[in-house]
């Protein structure tokens with residue numbers, strides 16, 4: 027149950043599950059957002075988005091956006107690349123509050139490849155739906171093709187889900203298995219990649235594992251995400267709309283982040299454990315039947 031008084035002047039952040047928590051960490055780290063309060067909604071019942079039908083996910087995302095606006099939040103952060111790729115334009119048409127979306131870091135990766143890269147090739151790890159989307163294909167045309175940079179797009183089916191496995195050993199085994207499959211650059215030749223883009227917010231949690239796997243192949247490749255850029259964009263939008271909270275509006279910094287999800291209360295407790303492992307932040311968890 028969410029209390030209206032708590033929501034007033036707060037920001038809604040959402041994703042299919044725990045991926046967007048990595049973005050929430052970036053929002054909380056930005057000093058300019060120190061007086062903001064965040065409510066994070068995980069649509070865990072429908073995880074993973076990336077392996078489902080585009081129509082189903084599109085409709086679901088619009089429902090969530092309207093639901094969050096109706097609750098009374100002052101701004102909405104889409105902490106999900108898949109949701110952005112499928113529905114950010116439509117969300118902006120139907121809700122009146124400022125909407126901040128996330129996008130794979132193609133542009134900075136292209137800059138690295140263009141200026142320092144030897145092989146003019148980047149790789150993007152994202153969900154199947156993101157890679158299939160028109161928005162993603164347009165991004166590649168806009169930033170990579172114009173600069174004659176090759177893009178290897180890798181749809182990592184099952185990877186987001188594996189990051190949410192509760193049992194640690196099983197989780198690590200599954201992640202390892204999938205990374206061996208998806209980072210099998212022998213198919214592409216790792217020496218021909220100048221930068222890797224994490225185009226799904228879940229994958230930010232396994233950046234060390236990705237880095238280690240590439241390192242084994244004797245290659246230090248920059249691995250990029252856009253969490254900080256989202257935080258800066260949120261700050262800019264709050265200022266533009268004159269809705270940035272004033273100093274000391276949060277009496278207790280421990281009460282800054284709330285997390286709600288539509289899976290059973292028992293499962294929420296489990297999710298809380300995984301999230302605490304990942305985010306190392308004080309977050310208040312509760313169940314919401316949406």
Ligand code: DGL
Pocket residue numbers: 041042043045046073074075076077105106107108109153156186225226227228
């Ligand atoms: N974390 C999401 C993204 O950034 C979605 C992952 C999923 O549910 O498939 O794309």
